[in-house]
Amino acid sequence: MARSFLLSAVLAVTLAVSGFAQRGPGRMAPPPGPGRGMALIERWSKMPPEQRERALSKLDPERRRRIEEQLNWYQNLRPEERDQLRFRADMFNRLPPDRQDVARRLFRQYNQLPLERQNIVRDEFNSLREMSPRDRRARIESSEFQEKFNPREQQFLRQFSRLLNPGPMNRPPVSGR
């Protein structure tokens, strides 16, 4: 009798501890799927300022300032600009995750370029985007291209243009920036 009572108590303790230990990760929110990012931005851009402030209160000031600026920028876009961005985001989300990560990594490299070179590289990318794949390849292999851009910039443009997505048949009016 005493032994069974003792065993029950030990069993109860074990179950209680293991039961609570299992709760944490199992209750986490599911990972984001394609399009969730845009939905989050929409929600956050419409969030009351005090609620947003509370949500960002634990971040360091620089990070917080950057997020607030980006949200305000998004909030001030014209409806057609938002539609255009949504379309680009939708197309981007169709890329495999590893290619999305490549794009993010390349963009970080691009942001490290001097500002005046960033503008020149971006203009060149927009020009490449307008070309057919054959013309694009010819342009990248041209001596003019090789002379105009340093090896780092050439690599960025070559790799980034490989991420270009053909897109759907019916696309909204595409305005490059």
Place this chain on the structure above:
Amino acid sequence: MKDPMEMKENAELWKTLDLWEAPPVSEDFDRRLYRKIEEQERMSWWARFFGSARPAIPLAATACLLLVASFVSFGPDRVVTPVAEAPQVREVEQVEKALDDLDMLQQFNLVAAKDDSSRSM
């Protein structure tokens, strides 16, 4: 066949035991014994249980203490707090990442203007 040495040791043991004198049984031994048995039978089940389980009581008390301690340490309040905070932190990170993506996509339109998939680079 037994070892002679062992036989000798056994004989000495028996001799020693013969020397031991058991204390005489008291005259009311039987009466006291039966009275104890009757008392046991008259006791309630819980008194009998705690009487027989007395050595296990400290262990059971420790187990109960552990149970209470586990509720205090890992109880709903303690567990729910980080769970409630985690999605908030994660959501901020997701928003940050999505905004960075938008910053990139605003500067770089990754949708090709000309669809020429038959001649890839």
